[in-house]
Amino acid sequence: MRIDVVTIFPGYLAPLREALLGRAIEAGLVELGVHDLRDWTHDVHQAVDDSPYGGGPGMVMRPQVWGEALDAVLGDAPARLVVPTPAGRPFTQATAQAWAGEERLVFACGRYEGIDQRVVDAYAQRMPVDEVSIGDYVLVGGEVAVLVMVEAVVRLLPGVLGNPVSAQEDSFSDGLLEGPAYTRPVSWRGLDVPDVLRSGNHAAIARWRRDRALERTAARRPDLLDALPDHALDRTDRAF
Ligand SMILES: Nc1ccccc1-c1cnco1
Numbered sequence: 001m002r003i004d005v006v007t008i009f010p011g012y013l014a015p016l017r018e019a020l021l022g023r024a025i026e027a028g029l030v031e032l033g034v035h036d037l038r039d040w041t042h043d044v045h046q047a048v049d050d051s052p053y054g055g056g057p058g059m060v061m062r063p064q065v066w067g068e069a070l071d072a073v074l075g076d077a078p079a080r081l082v083v084p085t086p087a088g089r090p091f092t093q094a095t096a097q098a099w100a101g102e103e104r105l106v107f108a109c110g111r112y113e114g115i116d117q118r119v120v121d122a123y124a125q126r127m128p129v130d131e132v133s134i135g136d137y138v139l140v141g142g143e144v145a146v147l148v149m150v151e152a153v154v155r156l157l158p159g160v161l162g163n164p165v166s167a168q169e170d171s172f173s174d175g176l177l178e179g180p181a182y183t184r185p186v187s188w189r190g191l192d193v194p195d196v197l198r199s200g201n202h203a204a205i206a207r208w209r210r211d212r213a214l215e216r217t218a219a220r221r222p223d224l225l226d227a228l229p230d231h232a233l234d235r236t237d238r239a240f
Pocket of ligand 1 (some may be wrong): 084
């Protein structure tokens with residue numbers, strides 16, 4: 001997979017070259033390009049934004065600059081264009097799974113009050129464009145959202161995770177939150193590991209873990225429980 005990111009703060013994307021993602025890049029599983037939007041400005045101030053038509057607070061990022069940058073970065077290769085925005089559709093694990101199958105992702109990081117809408121409209125005429133939000137809070141720019149989404153996607157690529165099974169078994173893969181996890185020592189500050197986890201009874205352990213996941217999901221994310229298809233819950237599950 002090739003990933004390109006266009007931003008006015010290239011340094012913000014440096015963490016993508018660390019740790020797991022850095023190793024995936026070194027292993028050739030992912031190619032990463034980070035591009036400074038200002039490279040496509042032509043004025044002495046390198047202006048990337050302007051006042052909004054219709055008035056209102058803040059500034060809007062200029063379509064001409066974005067058009068030149070995206071044309072240059074995209075070239076002729078097909079790609080999915082992703083624009084992080086608080087007004088976007090929710091980015092979920094399902095989104096990450098879908099994007100993990102893409103040959104190429106190009107992320108356009110907007111700041112200020114966003115990017116002139118015509119940029120999305122123009123590129124949507126020739127490629128898939130997703131305007132996505134990583135959550136209902138206000139960030140200053142899309143860069144942090146790109147860090148989140150790139151990590152969620154790249155960890156799903158074959159060969160990236162040491163233990164590929166975990167990508168299938170991680171949180172949300174069965175629609176529930178992960179339950180509590182424990183490791184040594186068996187007792188710590190007067191708190192003990194639940195006996196069942198040390199019992200060696202794998203059926204009882206699986207039941208206990210499912211019960212804790214259901215309990216936690218019901219308490220913290222009842223919306224996830226409501227969204228589960230009927231066949232996903234067995235009779236024992238329905239106690240939650
Ligand atoms: N708040 C923002 C400002 C600029 C670009 C993206 C966002 C965003 C993305 N997901 C939530 O917020």
